[in-house]
């Protein structure tokens with residue numbers, strides 16, 4: 795009998811030990827590396843570095859056309875597809891699965907089998923991310939949800955959230971804090987146009 799009790803105790807102890815070990819598994823999102831970044835200023839600098847290196851401007855900032863090609867219009871940085879821009883006529887014959895994907899000169903409007911999508915306003919204005927919480931930002935970039943709200947529609951191409959979902963919590967936080975420091979710009983980006991609306 796004593797033996798049975800002894801072995802049962804050993805068994806329970808083993809289970810407890812293995813649970814402890816499980817709890818210690820490193821969560822990739824608890825990025826140890828940035829624990830030292832404790833001031834907001836450092837966080838914003840890191841966010842600026844990431845946003846610039848990853849290239850959110852590509853699709854979220856209006857451009858000015860030069861002989862060398864489009865350059866970022868710094869006065870309207872991150873304000874998304876301009877609400878007053880008229881789209882060039884779309885030839886429906888060239889769009890569809892296996893056909894072409896088009897974009898406008900500013901790289902803020904995209905035409906493909908999904909219809910037309912428009913780069914969103916990421917500035918801290920009410921028409922951009924002004925009312926967003928960090929949770930909204932995380933949900934948009936990790937789960938590809940419109941407005942960062944779980945029961946909203948999925949974000950359309952070419953927003954590469956499938957890549958961005960691999961960013962750590964601390965990097966996402968840094969980017970979010972950076973976006974809060976850029977110039978707020980009022981611009982209501984048009985709703986996407988479904989393929990049937992072309």
Ligand code: HEC
Nearest residue numbers: 848850852853911912913914934940941949950951952953
């Ligand atoms: C290749 C183009 C492209 C790049 C690069 C890109 N985006 Fe986007 N993004 C889009 C498009 C297009 C939409 C709008 C999709 C839609 O309406 O469904 C969008 C939507 C978003 C949204 C959702 C906005 C809303 O109102 O729901 C967020 C947030 C966002 N992008 C953040 C970023 C960040 C941060 C970066 C850089 C790390 C980035 N995007 C880079 C194309 C891009």
